[in-house]
Amino acid sequence: MGIVNADVTELLQSWNNIKTAITSIETTKTSMTRKYQQLNGEWKDKKYKELGDVVQECSRALNEILKILSKGEKFIGSLAKSLQEYDNVNLDGSMGSDNAFVQSLRSMTYSAGETPxxxxxxxxxxxxxxxxxxLNVISERHQNGETRVRRVFDHFTNQMLIQDANYPPNQTAHYAPMNYEGHRRGVYYNATSDMTNPRGAGTTYFHELAHMIDHASTGYQGNLSNTPEFGNALMQDGQRILQLYNNLPPDRQNAFLTRIRSDSAHSFSDLIDATTNGQLHGSYGHLREYWTRSGNLQAEAFAHFFEASMGSEDKLEMLANFFPTAFGVFSALIESIQPDQYVRVLERSR
Ligand SMILES: [Zn+2]
Structure with a gap:
């Protein structure tokens, strides 16, 4: 397995080097054009026009290089994916122990260029x-994850991307779905804060990556979770909890409120706040306005259920008990993106 390990490591290093090169060429191209434009006004003569022709030619040449690099980047990316899929197949369909590829990913740390x-x-x-x-914290959660959810996570590892693990801790962690220059698609969060996260270590990591999986599983054409069925199930469950709550005697109402104000009830608090229009909530929740945007309720619920399924049993139990209908829909969504390699196993073992 030693040889496989080395090859995969080299492959991934090349992949990163190509990505770095693409970014640096893009930057050069932009800054060259910008500088040329800045000269406009100072140089109003023939020389300016001649320089323009040179700039244009450079730009064209750089575009050609970019095209070739992008092809290489895609090729190496899919090669890495195939290797991973090849190694992932176990004849009995179980996850078994980590394969060499996953192990090499776990233990690998290196720099592409000087920074970052x-x-x-x-x-x-x-x-x-x-x-x-x-890494130990999130690995442990991963190991304790629900099998089917963990398989989905593993299936998407090479499509997910953490753009910044040192995002300022006073700014809101998020998944950026659009692929703007300067704010590329991926997760932005602070890993150090997540280590001592009062909602549970690793919560932000799994929550934000779940948003990315929700998006990636449709090929970035909207979110998988964005269905009326999921939205209705969440609303129904929330309204039923509110009704039950309203019929409780005051002392039990208070006990309930104390329970949902704890840090570990953050996901429940967020969802009950959203589905009762703020009539019931604990210590956590998004702003009212956030919930008015179509699909946000489903996206948050998907991320909460997913995160809880990745090694946070208490949270999962609470969500599944109080939002049973929605949890059923979530499970069906997870089922719908089961990596097909687990289905194909039977054919291969013939
Ligand atoms: Zn979220």
């Missing part, structure tokens, strides 16, 4: 640094 450093966290390409012990 890249590494793999559970196989997810991560830009920036993570604190000591963090």
């Amino acid at each position: 450093s890249y590494q793999y966290c559970l196989g997810v390409l991560t830009r920036g640094n993570v604190p000591e012990g963090y």
